[in-house]
Amino acid sequence: MHEHDVLVVGAGGAGLRAAIAAHEEGADVAIVTKLHPVRSHTGAAEGGINAALRDGDSWQDHAYDTMKGSDYLGDAPAIETLCQDSPEETIQLEHWGMPFSREDDGRVSQRPFGGLSFPRTTYAGAETGHHLLHTLYQQVVKRGIQVYDEWYVSRLAVTEDPDPEKRECHGIVAFDVQTGEVAGFRARKGVVLATGGPGQVFDHTTNAVSCTGDGPAMAYRAGVPMEDMEFIQFHPTTLPSTGVLISEGVRGEGGILYNDIGERFMFEHGYASNDGELASRDVVARAELTEVNEGRGVDDEYVHLDMRHLGEERIIDRLENILHLAGDFEGVDGLVEPMPVKPGQHYAMGGIETDENGETLVSGLYAVGECACVSVHGSNRLGGNALPELIVFGARAGRHAAGTDLGEAIIETGRTEDTEIGEVDTPVAPGAIHAGDTDEDAVADGGDPRGEGAGVIPEPNEVVERALEAENRRIDHLMEKDEGVQQAELRAKLQKTMTQNVNVFRTEAGLKQALRDIREVREQYQDVYVDDPSRTFNTDLQQTIEMRNLIDTAEAITLGALARDEFRGAHWRQEYQERRDEKWLKHTLLSWNDGTPELWYKPVILEGEDKTYEPKVRSY
């Protein structure tokens, strides 16, 4: 068994920052990651990091913008922490050598971004995420922090207790992708999940193939609630064949959207008669899909983004990267033809419920980055606010996990007296197929399905051992079967229904259909098998395990979306076209509850350090 003080699962911006912070506090920390750190999807971020660094700007203004952008579903203590800590964390990156773009006076550059009242998006070319990721990894190398790279974490080692709030996390189980060896990892102080977004739930996404929601799904099954999962951001301009992002910058520079019959639909069909192509992301995404649904899409699938009129010089000067992307990934030359674009899944606002120290309700278990929900983004994330979240909350969780006192968190995880039980009318039962019995599907991941020694609190090492045994059983089972259904088929089916029914447009009928389809996939998953017999680099096995996580994540997103009968931020419901503050100023939480998911709500915290945020109409 491997043993460390702090184990960080994931090596994107959030995980690396957490590991460095824990190390600086003197902890023996190790990173366990399914990808080598520099391969993490943080590297794909383009735009920048929001930080109030300059005269005329303030953390308060940043907080105000963020709260408004969240459509009043972000928690003030989380938002204020983000905005207060971001300047120092951003400059810390600079001190670690990050190659930010520069002004004439040698200071770091900032640019305007949607929804911001001050140009505070600090950037390094159009490759901010790449530089952030590499700069942090360099610091990990410098400190000699141990990295278990290409180790896939498949289970958390959590004690068994009927009440999740009394559970403790003592480690993880992972397998070495290269050799197939399965091993237990004991964490003396804490486990920090930093596994990134769940974009692969959809078939068209800007997220990497590795973004499979492993962290939230594992934590969920171990008893930690998922929060605000229904809030998914769709970006209006992604390339149809791959989902690669075409930056908002194209429209910012004057790029025009056309439908199949050459209409400038944003104006001509009245979607945004003032702002046109520059309306907010959700408005443009819905307009594009309406065009396609009404038969005016190109090839019945997408619309055209045309920048040819900007002229070669200007395009090369400011949008060169876009030419590479469109050429390499779509085979289209943006100088001579319009680029095909359509909306794509981009970001998950929801995730594992945590407080502002990154802690979940299971003691010893933390979550940070896109897999977590603190919540700073509420129902809609502002561009440039995810990267600061990684470094701010990554650093806090790392310190806290190492044992540093950060003061008591204001946000309370788990149930309190303000908790409200939710209800939703589902067409099929959600959750485990055999909820309640001893089927492995239904128990918390670290639990012992046979309930041996129930009632006795086991030693931490024993918890890890048991989780290891359970994981070995699961893997052997998947490997031994030699017929059934394969994960690729199930994945395609799940992604298809999510993209059709839980997309930009959501209707009651569609969401219910999605739940039926998810159920069917879950049932079929009972018969899933791994065809590749090899233990060496078995990506078939890895993807099969990821598939299980996609099912749980998809179901959580859809349940939350069906229950929330209002239109807020990124969540649009056909039947309910208004934000309904009297009913819905609250977070959606979903607990696995040993296989019978339970929906509940907790109020949003609008009281900040020295003011209370008043919900207003979100207009720009």
Next chain:
Amino acid sequence: MSTHATQEQEGAEVDAGDSKPHSPHQDRRLQEKATREEQSQRESDERTREREETVEIKVFRYDPEVAEKQEPRFDTFHVPFEKGMTVLDAVMYARDHYDSSLTFRHSCRQAICGSDAFFINGRQRLGCQTQIAELDTPVRIEPLPHQEVVKDLVVDMDSFYEQMEAVEPYFQTNDLPEGDLDEQRQSRENREKIKMGTRCIWCASCMSSCNIAAGDDQYLGPAPISMAYRFAMDEREGEDIQDHRLRIIEQEHGVWRCQTQFSCTNVCPKDIPLTEHIQELKREAVKKNLKFW
């Protein structure tokens, strides 16, 4: 095992671009590379139209654990062709529809994670960045040469990572501003100078293309040296540290090994002028040596 051996057995054809005589002029090289790319873009448009419904790919297979894969072989797959399809799309399709044991690294699908450098029709390229329509068929896909093969298209990256880490790839300075909110100053020119060096995505294409690295496994190699360049030229680090960095790259298996063959520069998917970086470090080292002695 090493793919190098298989390559010889299989007699992989070499891309025309690689067999041209080497020019000492970096600019011209990059220019040629750009022209080649432009040309292939134009040709690809035509081919898209001509291409049949499916495309044939031949993929290298090897698995030390599985009896019928212990002897390296090529498997042929016929994949439905779509406009915009990349080599990565094609191997993913083959895996998801024909053989789930087909193994390769990939993640971002947008040339930023550096996972999927393969040897495609005799040249190091990223699978996700290579349009099928630009290639001769059948498309031959092999693991990176000069690296140990773990399975199918997956190579062991450990030695590459070790070389990358041998150049102290992290920022060092003895002179940080006092305040937590006070950044170091850097001129635009200096940022521009190190910009290309900071773009590396650790794909190892350059290393795999380099004859010197193939013959000397301790040679630091193009990407690590360019990484050193990125720091050595960063004015924020200061002169004392620059001296230290130059000593690292000047050692026996350092910059002097490079014979300016430009193969690394030719294959780099991020267009990093690697040979030029190496040459400039050589010049710097000479200057410094003059100063030391």
